[in-house]
Amino acid sequence: MIDLANPTQIKALLARHGFHFSKALGQNFLVNPSVCPRMASQCGAEEAAGVLEIGPGIGVLTAELSRHAKKVVALELDSRLLPVLTETLADRPNVTVLQADAMEVDLAALLAREFDGPVAVCANLPYYITSPLLMRLLESHLPITAVTVMVQKEAATRICAAPGSRDGGAISLAVRYYAEPHVLFAVSAGSFLPSPKVDSSVIRLDLHAAPPVTVQDEALLFRVIKAAFAQRRKTLLNALSAGLGLPKAQISAALRAVGVAENLRGERLLLEDFAHLADALAAPSIEA
Template identity: 65%
Template sequence: MKKFALLGRSEGIILQEIQRLSDPSAVKALLARHGFTFSKSLGQNFLVNPSVCPRMAEECGVGPGVGVLEVGPGIGVLTVELAKRAEKVVSIELDKRLLPVLGETLEGYPNTKVVNDDILKVDLQPLLQREFAGMEVVVCANLPYYITSPVIMRLLEERLPIRALTVMVQKEAAQRLCALPGTRACGAVSIAVQYYAVPRVLFQVSRGSFLPPPNVDSTVIRMDVREHPPVTVSNETHFFALVKAAFGQRRKTILNAVSAGLSLPKERVAQACVQAGILQTARAEQLTMEQMAALCSALDLK
């Protein structure tokens, strides 16, 4: 484990402060001292289970020479665990009210940096190049539930120099994100994630691990970014439009769903199904990614 200077403060004091961040009473006192109140609109639920953040940090792939991009650091509990293991941690925090809180909790970790910005708007490519020059990069975050899919898809679709994403999300969202094509739980986002990465469930986190506790349980998942997609498509925009249409009316057959979703004649879709070797009565959740790609090719979308 890499050691960093603690700015003249003893390791014992730092350890006490880390443990304090897992004490609900101490966290409430910390937030009150800075005049902070929770925002429901920002989906703020801070981790207070002392076992979760160390485990996330251990399993996200950090180490010497590795930089970490964190989204939504909260009060910095996960940030601290990442900073003890990574070369550098850059945390994107939207809520400027948390900046003085993080200034206090991260004081002993000079390899951390907090950027006050919106993860869905900040220009990530130059940020990663500037902050992590010469390093491998991983993402590790306790994502706000309301932006889970948009954040994950942005990080994957932009093909950033990121090796893996380890995120905590709502349990039901984790099931969708990690669902394999051809299974009942699979949806459009499942296909998209599988196209860009190899997802897997790491462990479960109960709702009681947070302050305040949410109404749902959570799951930590890891997505290892693929060097190349598992299927070859001539046009990714057309492929994902087809996937969206197929799952947009998942109770319908692939023939009816694709015809309606893409405004195509049923005869054309029926012919493409035959060419791709797909039953017209099949539903989207029954198709493999290879079959989706074959159907897209057969439709020859323009």
């Protein structure tokens, strides 16, 4: 039996299969024996119909998830890892490994085919794909109860930033439209093989049954948020005018209509403020 927390045994396993780490895929495998049990126990596996894992690597987290979940479906992009996973998960009958790109696969069809109800998502994500993959999971309106992921510590701070705080950004507000974010615990760089240059954090996003704000045009809301933070040192008046391509007079009128000062920066606004502002910009009376 391979000890998946033992770097020497992991290196021997990978060498046996002729595997070499890919920097392009951001591959860093967890070897800290305390991390994966905590992720698996806190991801909501027991309350869901199963768990969708993205990027199982050599199966360290997958094995722990299988102890808590009725079924685990793991999506692995790198075909070189499939024989490795066949070996490491041989004694896990409730695990299905599929070669697929989580950014390309039809997730709705996959979840409907593999599970008989809402699922929890759990993943140790490569840093380069964190934001786009999280937003794909959230925006697709999938039957997901929670998303628990390990991300770069700095990204975790930004994603889970309190509303109206300086740490916040467009991703913070976009996430809060769909879910309630929480930082669960920190993970040191030494927990991985090979070790990355930065520490990580595990976060959990509990999806809302419905958005916490109502808005006439959801797409416009996200355009306004993105524009407000695209040049975050600019005032809202200048940032929104530049980002949305609208006359300053129109932006000024919308800001006045919702009681927001022109010289504020986007980081000072709450999600509710952005919703009101998007509705004001969509109103015919505000159009230039």
